[in-house]
Amino acid sequence: MRFFRIIGRSIKASLKSIFRNFSLSMASITCTIITLILVSIGILLSYNVNHITKEIENELTIVILLEKNVTTEEIQATEKSLKDIANVDTIKYNSKEEIKNNLAKESETYAKIIESWEEGENPLQDSFVLTVKNVKEINETATTIKNMDHVAVVKYGESMVNELIKIFDMVKNITLVLVAALILVTAFLISNTIKITIFSRRNEIEIMRLVGTSNFVIKLPFLIEGFFIGIMGAIIPVLITIFGYDYAYNHLSTVGLNNLLNVISLVKPTEIVYYVILILFGIGALVGMFGSVRAVKKHLTI
Amino acid sequence: MEFIEFKDCTKIYKNGVTGIANANLKISKGEFVFIIGHTASGKSTLIKLLYREEKPTRGSVCVGGIDVGKLRNNKVYKLRRKLGIVFQDFKLLPKLTVYENVAYPLESYGYKSSEIRPLVLRALEQVGLKDKTRSFPHQLSGGEQQRVCIARAIVNKPKLLICDEPTGNLDPETSKEIIDVINNINQELKTTVVMATHDKEIVNRMKKRVIVIKDGLIDKDIQKGCYKE
Incomplete structure (x- = not known):
C-alpha cells in the first residue's frame, strides 16, 4: 500500500513539476523533438536503402544458353541438374x-529478319533464366553451371554484379553506422539537457535528502518526469513520420520515380511506420528516464 | 544511556583542513545544548557530523544508537527520519505552499494523507502559523519562513532537533521568538536540542549547557553557561 501511495504521489509530483518548471521542460522536450526527427529520418532512409538494394538484388538473373541441337531429354536433364543447385x-x-515468336512480336525489324529465315531454320538457342537466393554466391553458382553438360553460354553481368554487391554492402554499413550514431547523439543530447535542468533543481534534491527522503523516492518523480518528457518529445516526430513518410511515398510515386526505374520503390508506409513509431517512443521514454535518473544520482552522493 | 556520543572524533577535510579534532562529547536525552564558537571554529562540522552530512575521519559519532560514521550513503535517510534539522537559510521548497512544505517529509515516507493532515496542522500550530497554510515561502517574512522550517523539522516528532544558526538571518526580536518556539518544543515534547549559534544574547538569556569550540577543539563545556570571549 505504502509503495503504491509513493508511486501515486510521484506521478502527481512529476506532472506538477513539468508545469511548474515549464521553460526547463520545454527545453528538454524541444531537444527531444529535434533529435528524434533526425533519428526517424535516419531509420527511414536506411530501411529504404536496404529495401531498394534487396529489390535490385532480386532483379539480378543468370541467363543460360544451351548448345545448339540439344534434345528434349537433354534439356530436361539440364533443368533437373539446375534445380539441384542449392542457390538457385x-x-x-x-x-x-x-524466343523466336517473342522477338517477332517485339519489333517489325526483328519480324522481317525472322521472315527471311528458311522454313524450320532457327539459329537461336534454347535458354534458361534463373534467379538466385543469395546474390553474393552468384559467381560460384555461375561457374558450376558453366561446367555442366550442354551449357554453351552463362551470362549474368559479372563485373556489374560484383561492383553492385560491393556498393550495396557499403551503403548498408554506412546507413547502419549513421543510425547508430544518431541514436547515440540523441541519447547524449537529451540526457545533457535533462542534466542542465536538474542542475538548476539541485537545491530541491538537497532539501529532499536532508528531510530524510530515501534516494529511491527522490529519484522516482524525476524518473517519471523523464518518461513523460520523452513521450511528449516523441509525439511531434511521430506525427511527422506518419504524415511526412506517407506524403513522400505518394509524392515519389506520382512523380514517376517508381515507373521511371522499375526496380526502385519505397517501402510501403504501413510496413514501416508502426515500427518507427515504436522506436521513437521507446528511445524518448528510455533516454528521458535514464537521463534524468543519471543526472539526479550526481546530486545524491554525500 | 547517552543520546549523542562523540568518541575521539576527528574530521579532516579532503583539502587538509581539520574541522574537528579528537572530540569527546556526551549529550543526554531531552537536553538543550548550545554549540558556540567563531566562524570556521568547527561548530558547523560538529553539527554536520550529527546528521551525517559529513563522516568522521577517525573515531565515532553515535546518535540515538546509530553509529553515524558506519551508515552507508543509501541508508542515511533512516537516520534523518529520526532527526529534525533547522537551517540558517530555511531550505524551504520554493514552489510548495507552507502546508506542502511541512507535509513533504511525511509524504515521502509514504504516510497516508489522513495521517499527515493532523500532524502537519499540529506542527504548524506549535510554531504559530496555522493561518498561513496556503502561502508560498516568498510571501512570508524571514521569521515566518524559519517557523515553517521548524514545523517541518518537528512534524515527524523527532527525538533530536538540530539547529544550525537558526537565527543567523533574523533580527533580534524575531530571533527571540524563534528561540522561544524551539525552547517550548524542548520543554513540551522533551526533544533534545543541539543548536550552533553566534548569538550572544540568546545564549546568555537561556542559561543552558554551552559547548565552546575553538580551532576544531572542544574548549569548554559549561552547564548553565554564558557566551564569553
Missing part, C-alpha cells in the same frame, strides 16, 4: 521457338 531460386525455360 527460380528457373524459367524459354525454348528457341518461344
Whole structure:
C-alpha cells in the first residue's frame, strides 16, 4: 500500500513539476523533438536503402544458353541438374521457338529478319533464366553451371554484379553506422539537457535528502518526469513520420520515380511506420528516464 | 544511556583542513545544548557530523544508537527520519505552499494523507502559523519562513532537533521568538536540542549547557553557561 501511495504521489509530483518548471521542460522536450526527427529520418532512409538494394538484388538473373541441337531429354536433364543447385531460386525455360515468336512480336525489324529465315531454320538457342537466393554466391553458382553438360553460354553481368554487391554492402554499413550514431547523439543530447535542468533543481534534491527522503523516492518523480518528457518529445516526430513518410511515398510515386526505374520503390508506409513509431517512443521514454535518473544520482552522493 | 556520543572524533577535510579534532562529547536525552564558537571554529562540522552530512575521519559519532560514521550513503535517510534539522537559510521548497512544505517529509515516507493532515496542522500550530497554510515561502517574512522550517523539522516528532544558526538571518526580536518556539518544543515534547549559534544574547538569556569550540577543539563545556570571549 505504502509503495503504491509513493508511486501515486510521484506521478502527481512529476506532472506538477513539468508545469511548474515549464521553460526547463520545454527545453528538454524541444531537444527531444529535434533529435528524434533526425533519428526517424535516419531509420527511414536506411530501411529504404536496404529495401531498394534487396529489390535490385532480386532483379539480378543468370541467363543460360544451351548448345545448339540439344534434345528434349537433354534439356530436361539440364533443368533437373539446375534445380539441384542449392542457390538457385527460380528457373524459367524459354525454348528457341518461344524466343523466336517473342522477338517477332517485339519489333517489325526483328519480324522481317525472322521472315527471311528458311522454313524450320532457327539459329537461336534454347535458354534458361534463373534467379538466385543469395546474390553474393552468384559467381560460384555461375561457374558450376558453366561446367555442366550442354551449357554453351552463362551470362549474368559479372563485373556489374560484383561492383553492385560491393556498393550495396557499403551503403548498408554506412546507413547502419549513421543510425547508430544518431541514436547515440540523441541519447547524449537529451540526457545533457535533462542534466542542465536538474542542475538548476539541485537545491530541491538537497532539501529532499536532508528531510530524510530515501534516494529511491527522490529519484522516482524525476524518473517519471523523464518518461513523460520523452513521450511528449516523441509525439511531434511521430506525427511527422506518419504524415511526412506517407506524403513522400505518394509524392515519389506520382512523380514517376517508381515507373521511371522499375526496380526502385519505397517501402510501403504501413510496413514501416508502426515500427518507427515504436522506436521513437521507446528511445524518448528510455533516454528521458535514464537521463534524468543519471543526472539526479550526481546530486545524491554525500 | 547517552543520546549523542562523540568518541575521539576527528574530521579532516579532503583539502587538509581539520574541522574537528579528537572530540569527546556526551549529550543526554531531552537536553538543550548550545554549540558556540567563531566562524570556521568547527561548530558547523560538529553539527554536520550529527546528521551525517559529513563522516568522521577517525573515531565515532553515535546518535540515538546509530553509529553515524558506519551508515552507508543509501541508508542515511533512516537516520534523518529520526532527526529534525533547522537551517540558517530555511531550505524551504520554493514552489510548495507552507502546508506542502511541512507535509513533504511525511509524504515521502509514504504516510497516508489522513495521517499527515493532523500532524502537519499540529506542527504548524506549535510554531504559530496555522493561518498561513496556503502561502508560498516568498510571501512570508524571514521569521515566518524559519517557523515553517521548524514545523517541518518537528512534524515527524523527532527525538533530536538540530539547529544550525537558526537565527543567523533574523533580527533580534524575531530571533527571540524563534528561540522561544524551539525552547517550548524542548520543554513540551522533551526533544533534545543541539543548536550552533553566534548569538550572544540568546545564549546568555537561556542559561543552558554551552559547548565552546575553538580551532576544531572542544574548549569548554559549561552547564548553565554564558557566551564569553
